[in-house]
Amino acid sequence: QVQLVESGGGVVQPGKSLRLSCAASGFTFSTYGMDWVRQAPGKGLEWVALISYDGRNKYYADSVKGRFTISRDNSKNTLYLQMNSLRAEDTAVYYCAKEELSGSSSADYWGQGTLVTVSS
């Protein structure tokens, strides 16, 4: 069965960096686009970034463009999110999600999430 397991969250000071990982299993990772979506405490969902199945195409929300980098290692079935210059408003649960193949930009499987807290 499809499994997505995020790791790397924690407490970090403003301006510092953090790298999140998402280990995928149960499907052919190299054939699916992947997303990062976050949810601030008590707030709604916010899409963060998307990477194509081969890593060639990457898209970012304006709120993280220039600070966050999405990447993937298809040999390790792992998705990453490098987060630099972190701000208090980046505090959220970060979910990785697998894109469904219909072309609708929907995510059909989600991880359990990892909490990132940006605080001094």
Place this chain on the structure above:
Amino acid sequence: QSVLTQPPSASGTPGQRVTISCSGSSSNIGSNAVNWYQQFPGTAPKLLIYSNNQRPSGVPDRFSGSKSGTSASLAISGLRSEDEADYYCAAWDDSLNGVVFGGGTKLTVL
């Protein structure tokens, strides 16, 4: 403020039919598919409807989606207490070159 607009709350009694609206623009709903997610407190979202009106395997046919122009709707018929959750619409936005979400609708089953 979210790019897609949803009512913050909705409610109904068991057995009723409720609808949740999602309003966008020509760059998102008007030109791309709409997806709906269900989220219970403390858990990850679950895909409920994709490509405007398609249900993933395992989603009951009580849930249905529709789209017209720059708006979309999620309908839940035969409302059950276990449907009490947050519901989000989402679509690709051609102008922003990314996915946009609605602010979410908290559904209460009275």
